Amino acid sequence: MTGKETVQEIYAAFGRGDIPAILERLAPDVEWEYDASPTEVPWLQPRQGRSGAAGFFASLANLEFHRFELKMILEEGATVVAVLDAEATVRRTGVRFHEVDEVHLWHFGDDGLVTRFRHRVDTAKHRSAWRE
Secondary structure, eight states: OOHHHHHHHHHHHHHHTOHHHHHTTEEEEEEETTTOOOOSOGGGOOEEHHHHHHHHHHHGGGEEEEEEEEEEEEEETTEEEEEEEEEEEETTTOOEEEEEEEEEEEEEOTTSOEEEEEEEOOHHHHHHHHHO
């Protein structure tokens, strides 16, 4: 299975709410939100390992998604880039925000498992929606 196919399966599992199917495609020591600065926004926290990634998915309960539209997936070597549009409301603040051309970076090891993942989003927009 290619990295692109794995990422397609991950997004399909996300759409079904099948988090265990996602976690089994991650390396045990996956770096989630690698090279990100810590923030109070729960879904943008740097995390380690499958349990850290599971914490990310649990943090999404803070959001009500209105749109999550995958637009394209590109693959080069061991890296897959996904571009999507998303719109969500932060449940505790009621603030709705949207991302146009949000970028997800997926890095794969030789075993075909995801070793690193990072969202590229407007972090100021996410922080503002979380704080208001």
